[in-house]
Structure formats: C-alpha cells, structure tokens
Amino acid sequence: MALITEMLENHPAGARTSDPRLLTECLRTCGECAQVCNACADACLAEEMVADLVSCIRIDLDCAEICATTSAVLSRTSTTGPATASLLHACLAACAACAEECQQHASVHQHCRICAEACRRCLNACEKLLASLS
Amino acid sequence: MALITEMLENHPAGARTSDPRLLTECLRTCGECAQVCNACADACLAEEMVADLVSCIRIDLDCAEICATTSAVLSRTSTTGPATASLLHACLAACAACAEECQQHASVHQHCRICAEACRRCLNACEKLLASLS
Amino acid sequence: MALITEMLENHPAGARTSDPRLLTECLRTCGECAQVCNACADACLAEEMVADLVSCIRIDLDCAEICATTSAVLSRTSTTGPATASLLHACLAACAACAEECQQHASVHQHCRICAEACRRCLNACEKLLASLS
Amino acid sequence: MALITEMLENHPAGARTSDPRLLTECLRTCGECAQVCNACADACLAEEMVADLVSCIRIDLDCAEICATTSAVLSRTSTTGPATASLLHACLAACAACAEECQQHASVHQHCRICAEACRRCLNACEKLLASLS
Numbered sequence: 001m002a003l004i005t006e007m008l009e010n011h012p013a014g015a016r017t018s019d020p021r022l023l024t025e026c027l028r029t030c031g032e033c034a035q036v037c038n039a040c041a042d043a044c045l046a047e048e049m050v051a052d053l054v055s056c057i058r059i060d061l062d063c064a065e066i067c068a069t070t071s072a073v074l075s076r077t078s079t080t081g082p083a084t085a086s087l088l089h090a091c092l093a094a095c096a097a098c099a100e101e102c103q104q105h106a107s108v109h110q111h112c113r114i115c116a117e118a119c120r121r122c123l124n125a126c127e128k129l130l131a132s133l134s
Numbered sequence: 135m136a137l138i139t140e141m142l143e144n145h146p147a148g149a150r151t152s153d154p155r156l157l158t159e160c161l162r163t164c165g166e167c168a169q170v171c172n173a174c175a176d177a178c179l180a181e182e183m184v185a186d187l188v189s190c191i192r193i194d195l196d197c198a199e200i201c202a203t204t205s206a207v208l209s210r211t212s213t214t215g216p217a218t219a220s221l222l223h224a225c226l227a228a229c230a231a232c233a234e235e236c237q238q239h240a241s242v243h244q245h246c247r248i249c250a251e252a253c254r255r256c257l258n259a260c261e262k263l264l265a266s267l268s
Numbered sequence: 269m270a271l272i273t274e275m276l277e278n279h280p281a282g283a284r285t286s287d288p289r290l291l292t293e294c295l296r297t298c299g300e301c302a303q304v305c306n307a308c309a310d311a312c313l314a315e316e317m318v319a320d321l322v323s324c325i326r327i328d329l330d331c332a333e334i335c336a337t338t339s340a341v342l343s344r345t346s347t348t349g350p351a352t353a354s355l356l357h358a359c360l361a362a363c364a365a366c367a368e369e370c371q372q373h374a375s376v377h378q379h380c381r382i383c384a385e386a387c388r389r390c391l392n393a394c395e396k397l398l399a400s401l402s
Numbered sequence: 403m404a405l406i407t408e409m410l411e412n413h414p415a416g417a418r419t420s421d422p423r424l425l426t427e428c429l430r431t432c433g434e435c436a437q438v439c440n441a442c443a444d445a446c447l448a449e450e451m452v453a454d455l456v457s458c459i460r461i462d463l464d465c466a467e468i469c470a471t472t473s474a475v476l477s478r479t480s481t482t483g484p485a486t487a488s489l490l491h492a493c494l495a496a497c498a499a500c501a502e503e504c505q506q507h508a509s510v511h512q513h514c515r516i517c518a519e520a521c522r523r524c525l526n527a528c529e530k531l532l533a534s535l536s
Contacts, residue, residue: 003300003386007307010378013314031299032271038343039275045456046281054447061463062207062215064343068336069203073196075306075332081196082231083224090220097216110278118271137434137520141441144512147448165433165473166405172477173409179322180415188313195329198477202470209440209466244412252405330475330483337471341464349464350499351492358488365484 002028008077022132023077026125030071030091033122037064037098040115047109056101060115063098066091067122080133088130095123136162142211156266157211160259164205164225167256171198171232174249181243190235194249197232200225201256214267222264229257270296276345290400291345294393298339298359301390305332305366308383315377324369328383331366334359335390348401356398363391404430410479424534425479428527432473432493435524439466439500442517449511458503462517465500468493469524482535490532497525 004027008020041060044053070091073084099119106113139158175194178187204225207218233253240247273292309328312321338359341352367387374381407426443462446455472493475486501521508515 003382003389004303004307007304007311007379007382010382011307011311011314012377012379013311027303031303035272035295035299035339035343036275038340039272039279039345042344042460043275043279043281045459046279048453050456051450051452054452057447058210058444059215061210062217064340065203065206066217066221068340069199071303072199072306072332072336075303076192076195076310077307081193081228083196083200083228086220086224086227087200090217090224093220094215094217109280111275111280114271114275114278121271137516137523138437138441141438141445141513141516144516145441145445145448146511146513147445161437165437169406169429169433169473169477170409172474173406173413173479176326176478177409177413177415179325180413182319184322185316185318188318191313192310198474202474205437206440206466206470209437210444211441243414245409245414248405248409248412255405326478327483329478330485333471333474334485334489337467340467344460344463349461349496351464351468351496354488354492354495355468358485358492361488362483362485 004028004075011077019132022125022129023074026122026129027071027074029118029122029125030067030074033095033118034064034067034071036115036118037061037067040102040111043109043111053105056105056112059094059098059101063094063119066094070126074129085130085133088126088133092123092126092130095119095126099123138162138209145211153266156259156263157208160256160263161205161208163252163256163259164201164208167229167252168198168201168205170249170252171195171201174236174245177243177245187239190239190246193228193232193235197228197253200228204260208263219264219267222260222267226257226260226264229253229260233257272296272343279345287400290393290397291342294390294397295339295342297386297390297393298335298342301363301386302332302335302339304383304386305329305335308370308379311377311379321373324373324380327362327366327369331362331387334362338394342397353398353401356394356401360391360394360398363387363394367391406430406477413479421534424527424531425476428524428531429473429476431520431524431527432469432476435497435520436466436469436473438517438520439463439469442504442513445511445513455507458507458514461496461500461503465496465521468496472528476531487532487535490528490535494525494528494532497521497528501525 102116236250370384504518
C-alpha cells in the first residue's frame, strides 16, 4: 500500500471524504501530472523545433505549478478548506488545456502524447473528487 | 522602480493586460500574502493557545500555497493562460476565507490582524485583475 | 510503467544520468515524501496534544516544501542544473531531520511512524542519486 | 513598513536572528527573484531566437523554483530549521548560476539584464543571512 494511503487511514480526525479512494487517486494523479508536465516542458525545450512549442511549454509549466499546489492542499487531508473546490476547478482547467495542447503534438512527440495522458488522468480524478465534495 | 515592474516594461511580447499596473499590483500582493500567511501560521504555532488556532493555521497554509502559485503563474506575463482566471478565483476564495478567519483573532493576536490585512489587499488586487481580463 | 518513467525513456535529449532508475526512484520518493509530510503536519494539528507537536509540524512543513521543489527541479530531466546537487543536499538534510523528529513520536502516533518511513526512503534515494551525479 | 516586516516584529516567539533586517531583506529578494526569473523565462520564450536561450530558460526556472521555496521556508520566522542553511546554499548556487547565464545575454536582452540584477541582489542577501546564522 502506498504510504499516503496508509496515512489517510491513520489520520486522527478520519478522512474528510466519504470515499478515501477518490482523494488518494486525486493525490496520485496530481503528483504524477506535476512531474510529467515539467518533464514535457523540458523535453519541448530539447526539440530542434522549440520555437513551434513555445505555447505548449507555457501551458505545461502552468499545469505543473497548479497540479503541485493542488497536491499540497489536498495533502492536508482532514478537512476540505474553503478554497479546495475552486482550486480543483483551476486544476481541471489547467489539465484540460494542457491535454488539448499536447494532444496536437502527440503524433510527432512521444513526450506530448504521454503528457496528454497524464493530464487526462488528473482531470478525471479531479472531476470525481469534486463531485464527491458537493 | 521594482525589478518586476521594469521586467514587464521590457518584455519582448509586451504586457498582456491593458493596464500593467493591475498585474504588477497583483504580483506584489500575492507575493506578500504568501509570506505573511506562512509567517502567521508559524506565529500561531508559537502561541500558548495553539489548540484554539488549528483551523487558522490550516487556512493560513492553504492561502500561502495558493498565493505563491498564483504569483508564479502571473509571472509568465506575456499571455493569459487558460487556467489563469480560475486560479485567480481560487486565490480570491483562499484570501477571503483567511481574512475572515484571521479577523476573528485580530484583537488578540497582532499577527492575525496583519495577516487579515495582507489577505484583503491580495483579494482586492485579484478582483481588479480578474475584472480587467474579462 | 509509471508515466514519468515512460517520459524519461522518451526524452529527445536522453536521460542525464547513467542510471535512469535512480532518477525515477528519487522523483517517486520526493513526490511521496512531500505529500506524506503535509499529511503528517495536518494529522499533528488534529491531535489533542498539538502543543507537544509544534516542532514536528514545522519540520514536516519545511520537508514537504523542499521535497516538492526537489521533485520539480529533478523533473527537468535532460540536464543536471547548477543547483541540483546543493538542492539534493538540502533535501537530504530536511528528510534526515524530519525522520529523526517523527521517529520520536512513532510509537504514539501512526502518522509520525509512516512519515519517518517516507523520509528515510526519500533520504536514501537522494543519497544514491547524488552519488551517481558526482 | 512592509507587512512582512511588521509581522516579524509582532511574532510571539521573537525573531530568530540577531538582525531582523537581514531576514527581511532575504525574504524580499527571494520573493522578487522568484517572480523575475519566471518572467525572464517567459520573455526568453517570446524571443525570436528562443533556441539560443534554452539553457537560460532552464536555469531561470530552477532559480525561480528554489527562490520561492527559500522564501516559504524563511517565512516560518521563529526558528531556524535543520535544513535552512543548506537550502540557503542551494539558493545561492541557483542565483549565482542564473546571474552568470543572464549576464551573458544582458547586452542583447533587457530582461536578462534585469534578471541578472535580481539574482545578484538575492545572492547577496542569502550570503549575509547565512553568515549571521553561523
């Protein structure tokens, strides 16, 4: 079992959500997406045609930043903070935009194909967690 | 002149906003609010009655995290990314909640009074920038 | 295969390390440790005896912050930046201190036991990656 | 007076340093440098000759990330954490490398000239704070 899952099960105040798996999955995919988006931006910078990927790099960097913060805020697992829902909406928006942008380069650049996949997974997990909070 | 202001004036693509002062002010207050919220959480931890400030600490930490990310995303100044508006909404929500929470302790704890002030300034700057983007 | 591992294998410039598994493992444990330390700080805040855990909370928060940044910097996988080694040293120091602090509470608080374990894993991965860089 | 300065003066545990101005100045320059480095990376991405600035962009992004984390860790002002000194060393290394890289483009790109200046200021403030801690 992942340590963060074990952590949720041993929180003195209990989990804040009726289904801890949704929180765990969102934590997992936010963490993954943050790293993959940063790696995709770096890979874009290594491409010969970097000038064609400038917009993709910016969207990657914003998505990495927002996923990392969502991961940190969700890690405070006992309570749903007053900004959690709107932060999840921002994370959704960043992932949707990054998935769409990277998908356009997916047939040419493997890193963009993988990044689009990471963004879709994170998007799905955020949507499910949001639905369970409301 | 602050270096970040000078930076905005020397960006090869120009500023993304019709009024660069709104962006500069939002960058300034987000950076300040992130530091002040972290300092307030630390000051709460140093209070004898820390048990009464647990909720304040959590809200401080979320607000610090979200303001820091908003600062980073806004620092990519040439374009308004697809998640910028929703991130500004999350920042607004975090600052509003933190201002309200800290204001309740403002007469007892100076650090909460100062933190509430930083949150209100950041809230105002985010609102004005959001209005200028739409 | 984890998406970040797939990412490393598809980077146009190739991996920066002779053994990509060391980088992957360091990325995985830094990401995990950042979340677990934030969760431990939150769990400490939920304990009745929070006043006894103030130092643990501060060390948790610093460790979470530094692990998250190490994760982000290591995600730019194609090159070893000029500050990577010293950042890994800071991450080592933060994890060692947090493992030691949490271990002292491990018999009483399950979350501290789990957090100490996450810190030790991250510490080990940072040490191995550092050794491979030099 | 800046709110963060006022915060330091109202901390229940007192400032951790014999000279609070050194801490305040380091907080100020770290926050500024994080924003300016992100803005410089974005400006580099907007240059026609972006392919020549790939290394500068990577160094900018690492420096922004490390300065932001140093700012967050220093914001917990009452105590010097076990990783603070090594984090300041990492921040020093990141700023020195970024100042050197940006200085090479300073005569051509105003944003690199400004960024080099922000890095030098942050470097100086980190050095002085480090000296006062030991």
